[in-house]
Amino acid sequence: MSAAQAPSDGSLTGDATLVLPEFDDPPRDPLALLRTWWDAAVDRGLREPFAATLATVDEHGDPRTRTVLVKDVDADGLLFGSSASSRKGRHLAAHPRAALTFFWRETLQQVNVTGSVEVLANDVSDALFARRTRAAQAATAASRQSRPLSSEAGLRAEAARLVAADGPVERPADWTAYRVVPDAVEFWYGSPDRLHRRLQYVRTGTTWEPTRLQP
Numbered sequence: 765m766s767a768a769q770a771p772s773d774g775s776l777t778g779d780a781t782l783v784l785p786e787f788d789d790p791p792r793d794p795l796a797l798l799r800t801w802w803d804a805a806v807d808r809g810l811r812e813p814f815a816a817t818l819a820t821v822d823e824h825g826d827p828r829t830r831t832v833l834v835k836d837v838d839a840d841g842l843l844f845g846s847s848a849s850s851r852k853g854r855h856l857a858a859h860p861r862a863a864l865t866f867f868w869r870e871t872l873q874q875v876n877v878t879g880s881v882e883v884l885a886n887d888v889s890d891a892l893f894a895r896r897t898r899a900a901q902a903a904t905a906a907s908r909q910s911r912p913l914s915s916e917a918g919l920r921a922e923a924a925r926l927v928a929a930d931g932p933v934e935r936p937a938d939w940t941a942y943r944v945v946p947d948a949v950e951f952w953y954g955s956p957d958r959l960h961r962r963l964q965y966v967r968t969g970t971t972w973e974p975t976r977l978q979p
Contacts (some may be wrong), residue, residue, distance in 0.1 A: 776872060776954050776955075776956050777869065778868075778869055778870050778871055778872035778954065779870065779871050779872065780872060780954070780955060780956055782871060782872075782873075782953065784953055784961070786951070786963065787951075787953070787961045787963050787976065790963055790965075790974035790976075792972060792974075793839075793972065794946070794949040794951075794965035794972055794974075795837065795838070795839055795840075795841070795946065795949070796839075797951065798837055798875055798877075798949060798951075799837045799838070801873060801875060801951070802814075802837050802866075805866075805868050805871070805873070808870070808871065810868050810870050810871065811870070812868075813866075813868065814833050814834050814835070815831050815832075815833060815834075815866075816831065816832060816833075816834050816842075816844075816864045816865060816866045817829050817830070817831055817832075817864065817865040817867075818830055818831070818832045818844070818852065818862055818863070818864055819862060819863040819864075819865075820852050820855035820856060820859065820862050821855060821859045821861070822851075822855055822858075823855075823858055828851065828852070828855065830852065832844045832846065832852075832864075834864070834866075835892055835895065840943060840945065841879065841882075841943045841944050841945040841946060842864060842877060842943065842944045842946070843884075843888075843892065843941060843942070843943050844941075844942055844944075845889065845892045845893065845896075845939060845940065845941050845942065846909070846939070846940065846942065847904070847907075847909040847910075847936065847938050847939055847940070848883070848938040848939075848940045849908070849909070849910075849938045850909035850910040851909075851910040853909075853938070853940065856881050856883075856942065860880055860881045860882075861878075861879065861880055861881060862878075862879070862881050862944055863876065863877065863878045864876070864877040864944055865877075872953055872954035872955070873951075873952065873953055873954075874951075874952040874953075874954070875949065875950070875951055875952070876948075876949070876950040876952070877944060877946045877948070877949050878946065878947065878948045878949075879944050879945045879946035879947045879948070880944075880945050880947070881942055881943070881944055881945070882942065882943045882945060883940055883941075883942060884940070884941040884942065884943055885941075888941045889935060889939065889940050889941040890935055891941075892941045893935040893939060894935075898927055898933060899923075899927055901926075901933035901935075902923045902924075902926035902927045902933050903923050904936060904939055905923075905926055905933050905934065905935075905936050906919055906922040906923040906926060907919065907923075946967065947966070947967040948964070948965065948966050948967065949964070949965045950962060950963065950964045950965070950977070951963045951964075955979075958979060959979055960979040961979075962976065962977035962978070962979065963975075963976055963977070964976075964977050
């Protein structure tokens with residue numbers, strides 16, 4: 765087998781013994797179920813419970829992906845923060861739709877979310893920025909995200925200066941809180957025999973329609 769080939773067997777690792785009754789008796793609200801899965805991932809001590817792959821579309825219609833930190837899941841959607849002038853920010857300004865994927869390898873769980881994207885108010889952005897560590901705040905304030913880098917040493921020096929400075933690190937004016945408002949959510953639980961369990965929700969108006977999907 766070459767280094768570029770995935771193994772044909774044993775490529776799925778994780779806990780295949782979870783009891784997940786939602787696949788047999790789907791609840792009405794997928795966002796509440798997502799919050800349950802999210803909280804359980806935290807309680808189980810998974811390594812990256814908040815990390816999700818964010819997909820956007822550029823001006824040519826080409827998809828782009830990157831990993832972001834989802835800060836909250838509530839009844840309205842999923843929150844994350846980023847620079848509005850970054851590559852992803854420009855994509856969302858032109859095409860305010862996105863997809864998010866959580867994958868928790870340790871428990872063979874995956875959640876896929878697709879929906880529209882809202883830019884939230886300044887007070888929400890302030891609150892989200894305040895939850896970041898001071899080092900993360902300083903890095904964000906020092907960086908001009910996605911622009912060409914002329915001096916890594918200069919960037920690090922400015923971030924260090926902001927960390928050491930008196931008073932709070934101010935939120936950059938273009939650092940923004942975003943909310944993904946789902947219109948489709950799919951829950952996936954992997955199985956070593958490849959008979960994975962899938963539960964899809966599609967929003968119609970104010971109601972959600974659950975459907976079990978074949979692997």
